[in-house]
Amino acid sequence: MTDKENFYSGFFLGRLPGSFDSRFLIKVACFQPGKEERNVFELTTDTKREEDYGEMVHFWVDKGPLQNKSFVRFEENYETFFIHENKMFDRIVHTDKDFYVGVNDLPDSDIYIHPDLGKMIDTRSIVTPGKKYNFITFEVKQNENNSFDIEIVGGEVQGKEKNSEEPSAKEKIIQKMEQVHEVMKVEYEYNKNEETANWDVIGHLKLIKFYDKDLTSGLRPVLRLMDNRHVALFKKQRETMPIKMIKVIEVDGIWKDDVNFVPQEGTLLPTDHDEKTVVLLGNDYRHKFERLFKREDVFRLESNNTLTHLKFWQYGLEKI
Structure with a gap:
């Protein structure tokens, strides 16, 4: 088969349960180079596919044009330049x-x-x-x-x-890592926004007391949910990335950030009570928090993901 009109590319979306005409069912986001039409189709093939989610694939349609349940044959040795x-x-x-x-x-x-x-x-x-x-x-x-x-x-x-000269081994590694960094930054920005959105759903937390059994790292604030409708999500969020605590005040029935206080940073620790958490404050905020805030103060939380592991990768490249 050599007709380019029957040649397609796409992004693999997964294998589907069951079969169609005794063939494997898959889902692909399909397109043809140089054409505007893009479709997500369920396709059939006679080979079991093992591609990763989102991996680019290339294939021939047995009988065009491509449509739902079309039978396709994969081009196994097609070179792609996308990472x-x-x-x-x-x-x-x-x-x-x-x-x-x-x-x-x-x-x-x-x-x-x-x-x-x-x-x-x-x-x-x-x-x-x-x-x-x-x-x-x-x-x-x-x-x-x-x-x-x-x-x-x-x-x-x-x-x-x-440079017309072949890049050195170090330059090749750095170029590769820069590309990976950009992808990871996109992923982490997405995760950070998603975590903050979850905190918005969970709502405000109230400072109820200080945990004082380990004074070497300062008093640890104990927070409690003000609305228990999202306890399950709260338990999950306690185990995610570092957070920022922003003090809020109620003005005419609306909660607003208190501009008189700097956001505090730390990590949440679980407790025996699903609706409570202990905050392990960052080094710059320990031994100060208890002087700035008092019981019954209310806070909202947001993600404080800082991509520190990317900095570790960049530091490692300096040693290559």
């Missing part, structure tokens, strides 16, 4: 590297036309014409109507023309 972050089990993020953006590639202020993937949404204006890019990072986002969009979420402009 897939396969640790994101609920998101599809890839990185493309080393390319030039021309004026004609940007028909609108928030649209970039990729030579292979077609239209990409660029609401952050990451891509600009007349520049070369070390990489861009993009995310595939499914829509409710069984289609999908591709959105640019990060990128890096080349600071200078590439």
